[in-house]
Amino acid sequence: MLNKENIKKIIPHREPFLFIDKVTEIEPLKRGVGYKEITGDEAFFKGHFPEEPIMPGVLILEAISQVGATILRMDEAYKDKLILFAGADEVKWRRKVVPGDTLRLECEVIKLRRNFGVGEGKAYVGDELACEGILKFIIADN
Numbered sequence: 504m505l506n507k508e509n510i511k512k513i514i515p516h517r518e519p520f521l522f523i524d525k526v527t528e529i530e531p532l533k534r535g536v537g538y539k540e541i542t543g544d545e546a547f548f549k550g551h552f553p554e555e556p557i558m559p560g561v562l563i564l565e566a567i568s569q570v571g572a573t574i575l576r577m578d579e580a581y582k583d584k585l586i587l588f589a590g591a592d593e594v595k596w597r598r599k600v601v602p603g604d605t606l607r608l609e610c611e612v613i614k615l616r617r618n619f620g621v622g623e624g625k626a627y628v629g630d631e632l633a634c635e636g637i638l639k640f641i642i643a644d645n
Contacts, residue, residue, distance in 0.1 A: 543602030
């Protein structure tokens with residue numbers, strides 16, 4: 504298991520743009536499962552929306568992508584590479600994510616080339632699917 508401090512040693516993201524608290528299942532280059540506790544103290548809630556705080560859907564996608572970047576950079580061949588979000592297809596948001604929720608973030612690499620890849624991502628709150636999509640990423644020299 505990786506805690507937030509371990510994650511910071513693997514991916515370059517930092518608060519307020521680090522959206523995973525821990526990664527509990529890791530198969531480098533294949534799949535990973537991470538978690539994010541939604542506390543209500545996150546900076547984006549100040550504007551999205553003050554009267555009814557909802558986590559922006561694109562940040563849920565970003566959180567899934569950060570799990571993907573973590574499982575890639577755990578492999579020796581990718582540890583010094585920059586994993587960049589390149590696009591998303593077939594994205595669907597199924598429920599609101601609000602303070603008090605815990606996101607379970609799943610990412611599975613379904614295609615990996617030298618400088619490009621595709622992953623399938625899902626985010627759950629409990630057993631309820633909150634978001635799913637196909638994530639595309641570029642692998643660049645750092």
